Amino acid sequence: MAASPRGSSPVPPDARPRLTVLSGPSGVGKSTVVAHMRKVHPEVWLSVSATTRKPRPGERHGVHYFFVDDEEFDKLVANGELLEWAEFAGNRYGTPRRAVLDRLEAGEPVLLEIDLQGARLVRESMPEALLVFLAPPSWDELVRRLTGRGTEAPEVIERRLAAAKIELAAEAEFDTTLVNTSVEDVARELLALMKVA
Numbered sequence: 001m002a003a004s005p006r007g008s009s010p011v012p013p014d015a016r017p018r019l020t021v022l023s024g025p026s027g028v029g030k031s032t033v034v035a036h037m038r039k040v041h042p043e044v045w046l047s048v049s050a051t052t053r054k055p056r057p058g059e060r061h062g063v064h065y066f067f068v069d070d071e072e073f074d075k076l077v078a079n080g081e082l083l084e085w086a087e088f089a090g091n092r093y094g095t096p097r098r099a100v101l102d103r104l105e106a107g108e109p110v111l112l113e114i115d116l117q118g119a120r121l122v123r124e125s126m127p128e129a130l131l132v133f134l135a136p137p138s139w140d141e142l143v144r145r146l147t148g149r150g151t152e153a154p155e156v157i158e159r160r161l162a163a164a165k166i167e168l169a170a171e172a173e174f175d176t177t178l179v180n181t182s183v184e185d186v187a188r189e190l191l192a193l194m195k196v197a
């Protein structure tokens, strides 16, 4: 009889990637794709991050982010409450650990929308995670989308575009790339990768 490793069950090759990470430069369309995907499949659970960034018009505490001040963020870090965190374009962002682990323990598909540094940290701590890179159809289109969104001041856009150059150069670190030409197509492809639909 073949021995199975103690304390761990064998993972079938077609097992669902239980944790999926979606990353890509600011303005590529991550939030738009995720919102569309959840409209079609509300059972896909998206982690709500904590951030020190100020809310944009229409963003709600506990829905888009947990908006916290520096002191509160420090506490989350000190208490080990974040699965990962990173500084991005002058603000800090982190994934609350407990909620993610609870969903994973319940066997539910979990999606994180986080930056490159966060994706690298997740790869280290949870190597079974599927890392998906969302790429723009072109650099010019990325600039158009980020500028056209109209939510950031010009100097903030500059910082985000500088970060975008670094992120685009790291595409090969991801398991797969989706090019955001059509929101509907990308949402469908992402659901297929997550084996939800």
Ligand SMILES: Nc1nc2c(ncn2[C@@H]2O[C@H](COP(=O)(O)OP(=O)(O)O)[C@@H](O)[C@H]2O)c(=O)[nH]1
Residues within 6 Å of the ligand: 023, 024, 025, 026, 027, 030, 031, 049, 050, 053, 084, 085, 086, 088, 093, 094, 095, 096, 113, 114, 115, 116, 117, 118, 119
């Ligand atoms: N590492 C990490 N990055 C995050 C987290 N939450 C959001 N981000 C990333 O932080 C970056 C900035 O997010 P945001 O200010 O909402 O701008 P947007 O991407 O242009 O909509 C994006 O790359 C997000 O994916 C998190 O919990 N951890």
Ligand SMILES: Nc1ncnc2c1ncn2[C@@H]1O[C@H](COP(=O)(O)OP(=O)(O)O)[C@@H](O)[C@H]1O
Residues within 6 Å of the ligand: 024, 025, 026, 027, 028, 029, 030, 031, 032, 033, 145, 146, 148, 149, 180, 181, 182, 183
């Ligand atoms: N496939 C697409 N085609 C055209 N515009 C898009 C597409 N996806 C997103 N957008 C637009 O690009 C802008 C940035 O999208 P957003 O979802 O806020 O990006 P991110 O979350 O990656 O920063 C928004 O104005 C959004 O409506």
